[in-house]
Amino acid sequence: MPVLEAKGLTKQYTKVLAANDVSFSIEKGEIFALIGPNGAGKTTTIRMISTLIKPTAGDAIVNGFSILQNPEKVRENITYLPDEAGAYKSMTGKAYLNFMAGIFANDPQMAKEYVQKAEKICGLGERLDEKISGYSRGMIRKLLLARAVMTSPALAILDEPTSGLDVINALEIRKMIKELAAGGMSFLLSSHNMLEIEFVSDKVGIITGGKLMVTGRPNELKERYNAANLEEVFERVVKEHEIH
Amino acid sequence: MKFINLLKKELKDLLSAQTIMGMVITLVIFYGLGTIMGDVMEKAMSSSEITVCDEDNTTFTNSVLQAIENQGNKVIKVSPSDQSDPAKLMKNINSDSLVIIPEGFTKTVLEDKKQAELKFINVMRNSSLSGTISSEKNSAVIDIIKEAVSSTLLLNYGLSDNDITTVKEPVLVKDITVIKDRSAEISYSAVSSLTMMQNMFLPIVIFILVMFSSQMIISAISTEKIDKTLETLLSAPVSRISVLLAKMLAAAIVAMLNAGVYMIGFSKYMNGMTGGAIEKISSSAEVSKMLSSLGLQFAPADYVLLGLQMFMTLLISLGVALILGAMVNDAKSAQTLIMPIMLCAMLPYLLSMFTSINSLPLGIKILIYLIPFTHTFTATDNLMFDNMTIFWGGFAYQVILFIIIMFFAVRLFTSDKIFTASLNFMQKSRAKRQINSDR
Numbered sequence: 001m002p003v004l005e006a007k008g009l010t011k012q013y014t015k016v017l018a019a020n021d022v023s024f025s026i027e028k029g030e031i032f033a034l035i036g037p038n039g040a041g042k043t044t045t046i047r048m049i050s051t052l053i054k055p056t057a058g059d060a061i062v063n064g065f066s067i068l069q070n071p072e073k074v075r076e077n078i079t080y081l082p083d084e085a086g087a088y089k090s091m092t093g094k095a096y097l098n099f100m101a102g103i104f105a106n107d108p109q110m111a112k113e114y115v116q117k118a119e120k121i122c123g124l125g126e127r128l129d130e131k132i133s134g135y136s137r138g139m140i141r142k143l144l145l146a147r148a149v150m151t152s153p154a155l156a157i158l159d160e161p162t163s164g165l166d167v168i169n170a171l172e173i174r175k176m177i178k179e180l181a182a183g184g185m186s187f188l189l190s191s192h193n194m195l196e197i198e199f200v201s202d203k204v205g206i207i208t209g210g211k212l213m214v215t216g217r218p219n220e221l222k223e224r225y226n227a228a229n230l231e232e233v234f235e236r237v238v239k240e241h242e243i244h
Numbered sequence: 245m246k247f248i249n250l251l252k253k254e255l256k257d258l259l260s261a262q263t264i265m266g267m268v269i270t271l272v273i274f275y276g277l278g279t280i281m282g283d284v285m286e287k288a289m290s291s292s293e294i295t296v297c298d299e300d301n302t303t304f305t306n307s308v309l310q311a312i313e314n315q316g317n318k319v320i321k322v323s324p325s326d327q328s329d330p331a332k333l334m335k336n337i338n339s340d341s342l343v344i345i346p347e348g349f350t351k352t353v354l355e356d357k358k359q360a361e362l363k364f365i366n367v368m369r370n371s372s373l374s375g376t377i378s379s380e381k382n383s384a385v386i387d388i389i390k391e392a393v394s395s396t397l398l399l400n401y402g403l404s405d406n407d408i409t410t411v412k413e414p415v416l417v418k419d420i421t422v423i424k425d426r427s428a429e430i431s432y433s434a435v436s437s438l439t440m441m442q443n444m445f446l447p448i449v450i451f452i453l454v455m456f457s458s459q460m461i462i463s464a465i466s467t468e469k470i471d472k473t474l475e476t477l478l479s480a481p482v483s484r485i486s487v488l489l490a491k492m493l494a495a496a497i498v499a500m501l502n503a504g505v506y507m508i509g510f511s512k513y514m515n516g517m518t519g520g521a522i523e524k525i526s527s528s529a530e531v532s533k534m535l536s537s538l539g540l541q542f543a544p545a546d547y548v549l550l551g552l553q554m555f556m557t558l559l560i561s562l563g564v565a566l567i568l569g570a571m572v573n574d575a576k577s578a579q580t581l582i583m584p585i586m587l588c589a590m591l592p593y594l595l596s597m598f599t600s601i602n603s604l605p606l607g608i609k610i611l612i613y614l615i616p617f618t619h620t621f622t623a624t625d626n627l628m629f630d631n632m633t634i635f636w637g638g639f640a641y642q643v644i645l646f647i648i649i650m651f652f653a654v655r656l657f658t659s660d661k662i663f664t665a666s667l668n669f670m671q672k673s674r675a676k677r678q679i680n681s682d683r
C-alpha cells in the first residue's frame with residue numbers, strides 16, 4: 001500500500017484553476033518531488049494533502065486515511081513545512097522545539113526524544129539557546145526542517161525545503177533527507193529548482209498550470225525525452241503538451 | 245527632487261483607501277454624535293418650567309410666583325394630596341423637579357423674620373453629564389425663587405436694616421433627591437458629583453481594555469498567519485478548536501489581569517487626586533447612608549454583575565478581533581483592522597459619558613444598543629438606577645452575539661476559509677488597478 005495516493009486532486013479558486021486533476025503516489029521510503037515554475041500549483045497541491053485546504057474534487061489517501069473523511073488521522077501521519085515559514089520569534093530555538101514536540105507527542109518522554117533527535121539533526125548546537133529573532137534565514141530553515149522530521153512521520157511534506165540555503169547547507173539537507181528516507185520515511189517535496197531536485201528525488205512529477213504532466217524517475221524521464229537534465233525534460237514536456 | 249519623490253511615495257502609502265475610509269467614517273460618526281449631543285444639551289438647557297406646590301398660598305407667595313413668571317419662566321402649579329413619600333409624589337405629578345412651599349412660609353418670613361424652609365425635590369435618572377447640567381439648571385430655579393422672595397420683600401414690605409440677613413438669605417432649602425422608588429435628603433449635585441466620581445474611570449478602563457486586547461489578538465493571529473506558523477499548527481495532530489480556544493483564553497486572561505491593574509491604579513489615582521474631599525464626604529456616615537438608601541452604593545453582587553458584563557464585552561471584542569486578524573495576509577492591514585472595533589467602542593463611550601443613552605430617541609437608542617460594547621458602558625448606570633430589564637436584555641444580547649461570533653470563528657478555523665478568505669482591501673484594489681491597466 002502506498003504511503004500517499006493522490007487521486008484527481010483539483011482546486012478551483014475564484015478565478016484560478018490552481019490544481020487540475022493531480023494524481024500520483026508515493027511508496028514507503030520514497031522521495032517524490034513536485035517540480036514546476038512559480039504559480040504552477042505545487043503549494044496548492046501540497047496544502048490539499050496537508051489537510052489545510054479542501055479540494056474542489058478528488059481525494060488523497062495518506063497511510064490508509066482519506067484527507068476528506070479522516071483529516072485528523074491524516075494529521076497524525078504527516079508533518080508539513082510551509083514554504084517561507086517562520087517560527088515564533090520570541091522563543092529560543094530550544095523552546096520552539098519543545099513546544100512543537102509537545103504538540104506532536106502524546107507523553108513527555110516521547111516529546112523529550114523528539115527534541116533530542118531534532119537537536120542532533122538541525123546542527124545548530126549552542127545557538128539553539130538563542131532567540132529565533134536573531135537567527136538567519138538558513139538557520140530558521142534548518143530548525144524547521146529538524147522539527148518536521150523529528151517525529152518520524154510516515155510522510156514528511158516539505159515545500160521548497162532548500163530555498164534560502166547556501167550550497168553547503170542545501171547539500172547537507174539533501175543528504176539528511178536521503179538518510180531518513182533510507183530509514184523508511186517518505187517525502188513529498190516541491191521545488192522550482194529542477195537541477196537540484198534531480199540529485200535528491202527518487203521520482204519527480206512535472207507540474208505546470210495546475211496540471212501534472214508527467215511523473216517518473218529522473219533517469220527514465222531524461223531517457224524518454226532524450227534530455228541532459230530535468231530542465232530540458234521540462235522544456236520538452238511543455239512543448240509536447242502545447243502541440244497536442 | 246529626490247525628497248519630493250520619497251515624500252510622494254510615503255504619502256501614497258499612508259493615504260491608502262483604508263485610512264481615507266477610516267477618516268470618512270470618523271467624520272460621519274462625530275457629525276452624528278454632534279447632532280445627538282446638540283439635541284440632548286438643548287433639551288437639558290431649554291425648558292425653564294418650574295413645578296411648584298404652593299401649600300401656603302398667600303398674597304406673598306403668589307407675588308413671588310408672579311415675580312418668577314415675570315422673569316420669563318413658566319410656573320406649573322400642582323397640589324398633590326399625599327406628600328409622605330417623595331418618590332410616589334414625583335411619580336404622581338409626573339415631573340422631575342418640584343419646589344414645595346410649605347404652610348406657614350409667609351408667616352416665618354414676614355412676621356418671625358426668619359429664614360423659611362423650602363423643599364426642593366429632584367429625580368435623578370442617570371449619572372451622565374447631561375444629568376448634571378439639568379441639576380445646574382435646577383439650582384438656578386432655587387436662585388430665581390430666592391431672588392423673587394428677596395425682591396418681593398424689598399419692594400412690597402418695607403423692611404428695616406436688621407432684616408437684611410433675611411433679605412439676603414430668605415429661604416433655607418431642604419434638598420431631596422429621588423431615584424426610582426427611593427429618596428434621601430441630599431442635594432442632586434452632591435449625588436451626581438459622587439456618582440460621576442464613581443463612574444468616570446470605569447468606561448476608560450473598558451475602552452482601553454477593549455482596544456488593548458483586540459490589538460493583542462489581531463497581531464497575534466496575523467503574525468502567526470504571516471509567519472505560516474498557523475499552517476504548521478493546523479496541520480499538526482491537535483484539535484483546531486483547542487488552538488482557537490487557547491488563543492482566546494490567553495488573551496482574555498491577560499486582558500483581565502490588565503483590567504485588575506487598571507482598576508487598582510485608577511482608584512488609587514482618583515483617591516489621590518480628589519484628596520480628602522471625596523473621603524470626607526464618603527466617610528461621613530450620613531452621606532454614605534444616604535447613598536445606600538438611594539440604592540447608589542454598589543453591593544458585592546453588583547460588582548459581580550459588572551465584572552460579568554465587562555468579561556462578556558471582552559470576549560466579544562476578542563472574538564471579532566480573532567476573525568478579523570485571521571483574514572489578513574500582511575502586517576499593515578492587520579494594524580488598520582483595529583479601526584472598526586475602535587469606532588464601535590468609541591461611540592458608546594463618548595455618548596455614555598455625556599448623556600444617558602436610555603434617554604435618546606428610540607431609533608438612535610436601538611442603533612447604539614446594537615453595538616455590543618454599549619451594554620457595558622451603560623451597565624453601571626443600569627445597575628445603579630435599577631434598569632435591570634435593560635441590563636439583562638443587553639447581557640442576553642451579548643451572549644447570543646458571542647455565540648454567533650464563536651460559531652463563525654470555529655467555522656473559520658475548522659474549514660479552509662482561514663487560508664482562502666481574505667480581507668485585503670489594499671491587495672484587492674491593487675489587483676483591480678492591475679486588471680484595469682492591463683486593459
Ligand SMILES: Nc1ncnc2c1ncn2[C@@H]1O[C@H](COP(=O)(O)OP(=O)(O)OP(=O)(O)O)[C@@H](O)[C@H]1O
Binds near residue numbers: 039042663
Ligand atoms: N488563496 C488563494 N486564492 C486565490 N488564488 C490562489 C490562492 N493561492 C494560490 N492561488 C493561485 O493558485 C495558483 C497556484 O499557486 P501555488 O501557490 O500553488 O503555486 P506554486 O507552484 O506553489 O508557486 P511557487 O513556486 O511560486 O511557490 C497561482 O496562480 C496563485 O495565484
Ligand SMILES: [Mg+2]
Binds near residue numbers: 042043083159
Ligand atoms: Mg509555492
